[in-house]
Amino acid sequence: MTTVIYQPKYKNSWAIVIGINEYTHVGRLGYACNDAQAIADLLINDFNFPAENVTLLLDADATKANIMRHFLKHANGNTGADDRLVVFYAGHGHTITGNRGEIGFLIPVDGTIDDISTFIRWDELTRNAELFLAKHVLFVMDACYGGLAITRSLQPGSTRFLKDMLRRYTRQVLTAGKANETVADAGGPIPGHSIFTGHFIEALMGKAAQGDGTITANGVMSYVCEKVSKDIYSRQTPHFGYFEGDGDFIFKAPGLESLDSETVDQDKLIVLPLMYNGQNRSDQDQVIDKVKEYLSEDRHFIKLDELINKELRQTMSLLQENFSANETFTPEAFIQRIKDYEKIIENIQVIISSIAHWGNEKQLSSMKKILSRLAEQNEITGGLVVWLQMRWYPVMLLLYFGGISAIASGKYDMLTTLLTLRVQNDRRQKTQELVIATMSEIKDTNDVFKVIPGHERNHVPRSEYLFKTLQPRLDDLLFLGKSYETLFDRFELLLALVYADFNDPSANHIWGPPGRFAWKHTSFDDSPLILLIKEAEIQKAEWPPIKAGLFGGSYERFKLISNKYLELINRLGWH
Numbered sequence: 001m002t003t004v005i006y007q008p009k010y011k012n013s014w015a016i017v018i019g020i021n022e023y024t025h026v027g028r029l030g031y032a033c034n035d036a037q038a039i040a041d042l043l044i045n046d047f048n049f050p051a052e053n054v055t056l057l058l059d060a061d062a063t064k065a066n067i068m069r070h071f072l073k074h075a076n077g078n079t080g081a082d083d084r085l086v087v088f089y090a091g092h093g094h095t096i097t098g099n100r101g102e103i104g105f106l107i108p109v110d111g112t113i114d115d116i117s118t119f120i121r122w123d124e125l126t127r128n129a130e131l132f133l134a135k136h137v138l139f140v141m142d143a144c145y146g147g148l149a150i151t152r153s154l155q156p157g158s159t160r161f162l163k164d165m166l167r168r169y170t171r172q173v174l175t176a177g178k179a180n181e182t183v184a185d186a187g188g189p190i191p192g193h194s195i196f197t198g199h200f201i202e203a204l205m206g207k208a209a210q211g212d213g214t215i216t217a218n219g220v221m222s223y224v225c226e227k228v229s230k231d232i233y234s235r236q237t238p239h240f241g242y243f244e245g246d247g248d249f250i251f252k253a254p255g256l257e258s259l260d261s262e263t264v265d266q267d268k269l270i271v272l273p274l275m276y277n278g279q280n281r282s283d284q285d286q287v288i289d290k291v292k293e294y295l296s297e298d299r300h301f302i303k304l305d306e307l308i309n310k311e312l313r314q315t316m317s318l319l320q321e322n323f324s325a326n327e328t329f330t331p332e333a334f335i336q337r338i339k340d341y342e343k344i345i346e347n348i349q350v351i352i353s354s355i356a357h358w359g360n361e362k363q364l365s366s367m368k369k370i371l372s373r374l375a376e377q378n379e380i381t382g383g384l385v386v387w388l389q390m391r392w393y394p395v396m397l398l399l400y401f402g403g404i405s406a407i408a409s410g411k412y413d414m415l416t417t418l419l420t421l422r423v424q425n426d427r428r429q430k431t432q433e434l435v436i437a438t439m440s441e442i443k444d445t446n447d448v449f450k451v452i453p454g455h456e457r458n459h460v461p462r463s464e465y466l467f468k469t470l471q472p473r474l475d476d477l478l479f480l481g482k483s484y485e486t487l488f489d490r491f492e493l494l495l496a497l498v499y500a501d502f503n504d505p506s507a508n509h510i511w512g513p514p515g516r517f518a519w520k521h522t523s524f525d526d527s528p529l530i531l532l533i534k535e536a537e538i539q540k541a542e543w544p545p546i547k548a549g550l551f552g553g554s555y556e557r558f559k560l561i562s563n564k565y566l567e568l569i570n571r572l573g574w575h
Contacts, residue, residue, distance in 0.1 A: 003332040008163035011082040020091035032090035035197035064108040075131035083134040093143030102146030144177035153241030168247030177236030217249035265464040325383020331451035356406040375423035412548035463515040
């Protein structure tokens with residue numbers, strides 16, 4: 001598999017826009033061509049799509065052969081990795097029930113109802129879209145049909161970082177309605193357009209925009225689905241979401257150019273409107289539901305333990321089988337490896353985060369088992385140092401997921417368990433605190449994360465990368481919103497201070513892994529480190545981390561460590 005490194009921008013924009021009124025063998029539509037023409041004009045005039053890159057197929061031009069020819073043209077190297085592509089269709093849709101469920105079709109101008117070979121099967125388009133290099137492809141279909149293989153949609157009110165979405169691959173779809181629904185060809189909010197496309201046009205013209213004018217596909221889809229499903233003339237319910245990837249097609253982002261810094265990964269949090277919620281479910285959603293159910297009552301403890309054992313065995317097997325320490329190091333291999341690690345632990349991370357956030361003392365043993373088993377797996381072997389160190393990356397991710405989740409719910413007993421748990425470190429041939437074993441082994445990989453585009457000059461590239469990577473997953477689970485950055489900084493601060501405490505609190509110069517909080521440090525009161533120190537000074541023995549047992553349950557010990565750590569951060573001189 002070839003690893004593609006995406007940039008936080010678009011290099012080129014493409015569109016295939018189809019509208020059919022005058023069908024040869026199927027009933028006529030009134031405004032499909034108007035809809036298609038309006039969308040093509042908007043893309044060119046409002047969203048900077050080059051006119052030569054927008055293919056407009058109306059009526060007689062929209063034959064099956066012509067549509068597929070123009071569609072597959074983008075598989076022949078005509079699109080680049082950092083390109084975006086819109087496919088818009090206004091016309092008839094059709095659904096046929098097969099042995100494994102509904103199958104959706106689009107009807108080209110020469111389609112014949114009693115001959116499905118003249119139709120275009122929807123999943124033929126989605127399968128072929130994987131041949132396109134373009135990182136973002138958005139399908140907008142003003143037609144009703146079934147058989148949509150949509151894996152999930154974002155929850156309303158979800159938050160995502162703008163540049164991060166531009167770096168993520170995605171295939172998204174928005175359709176006017178499902179099978180057996182009738183698409184209204186007129187009666188929309190704009191004269192001469194269908195209900196669906198009328199609301200879609202209004203969304204693109206600014207009604208789905210953020211306060212700064214940013215327009216994203218997820219924002220547009222939420223807006224259109226809300227408006228169409230509640231329109232008094234509508235008898236249709238739009239369908240939307242992802243069928244691959246988790247990025248977001250960006251129509252417009254006026255403030256993107258200002259998010260540029262050599263040492264700091266600046267970004268902007270996008271909040272989706274609290275509107276219509278698609279009901280698509282993923283396998284991970286089902287794991288989340290089971291974990292929440294089992295955590296809700298102590299009588300489900302055995303079921304929870306069985307679920308954890310199943311997921312843990314599968315995770316450990318995948319980690320053992322898929323990562324050679326002798327692979328040649330390249331930036332592409334490194335990026336692919338961290339993505340693979342993140343994919344493999346998805347279900348385990350949900351379990352760790354859920355226990356840390358909603359669990360009680362009874363579930364502490366389950367959390368300890370997960371982390372202990374994964375840490376014990378890192379036995380002594382030969383190979384490249386960087387790959388041996390990166391074997392601790394999954395454990396570090398779980399530390400972050402669990403720690404931030406615990407802080408978000410004020411469960412400092414869970415955080416203490418995470419940061420003080422002792423595990424076997426075979427390479428050191430001794431038992432160590434998990435935070436020491438993990439962060440010591442992975443310490444030297446910080447600068448390796450500079451190979452990731454956008455992190456080349458960051459002071460703490462690993463922390464910056466984790467900040468972006470964890471956000472969508474934690475927000476989906478816990479709905480953290482704009483509190484996420486504060487929670488992330490607080491966890492990294494406590495992680496660093498606990499590390500310093502365990503490492504050697506009596507030394508003149510201590511060390512703990514600096515995170516994003518370090519470059520934010522100033523002599524002013526809004527420095528995350530100074531705010532934390534002042535908070536502890538006010539509450540002393542009643543400060544939650546102290547009460548939970550961190551720093552030996554002693555405020556004086558915390559004060560000693562934090563003052564020495566403050567000297568360390570001041571010496572860095574990053575502010």
